Amino acid sequence: MAAAAAAAPTRAEVLSLFRSLLRTGRQFSDYNIREYTRRRAADAFRENRALGDAPAAAAFADGKKQLEVAKRQAVVYSLYAPKAKSIMEMKLQ
């Protein structure tokens, strides 16, 4: 695990992690949390785009941890789903 985390992630691995984070974020039933996870993932990946090998490996490992957190929280939050939709989700008539 430690050895695997030390190697810099490939481009495909990074994009796959990004996609997994977006997919997981989409499962939140609360609009605000859904949008936050999407924004948070996009901002962090963009901020870290020019990292060298070692920091990229650390950031990638951190991203994977965040993905686990998001997966767990999506399940927890689904038990406390908001009863009403956010006004942002309403379609304009």
Added chain:
Amino acid sequence: MAAALRPAILRRIRLSPSPLAAAASAASHPHALARWLSRPMSSHDAHLTRDEVVDRLLEVLKSHPKVDPSKVSPEAHFEKDLGLDSLDTVEVVMAIEEEFKLEIPDQEADKIDSLPLAIEYVANHPMAG
């Protein structure tokens, strides 16, 4: 005269909506029967025309915050023509998934980097709705 016609008319009216008659009329129109059978079991339209796919894809692209709507065309390449980077492309493909209620596997999603490829993928996808 009217009293004599009454039972005859009533018999007709009562007969026509019976299940037997409905089944018979459905059987005589195989397409109607197919439509009647497929409607309640399927939540999406079975048939999505290519034009509809193109229109909706253009709409998805135009509504993306980083895309200049005037540059969107059915031949546009995400990175070369629309100025998106690889992260934006991932987001756009996710938006396409949401629009057509699809789940595009990673391997396929990585290949979609232009509108022609996206149109091709969605138009050929049996579950696109």
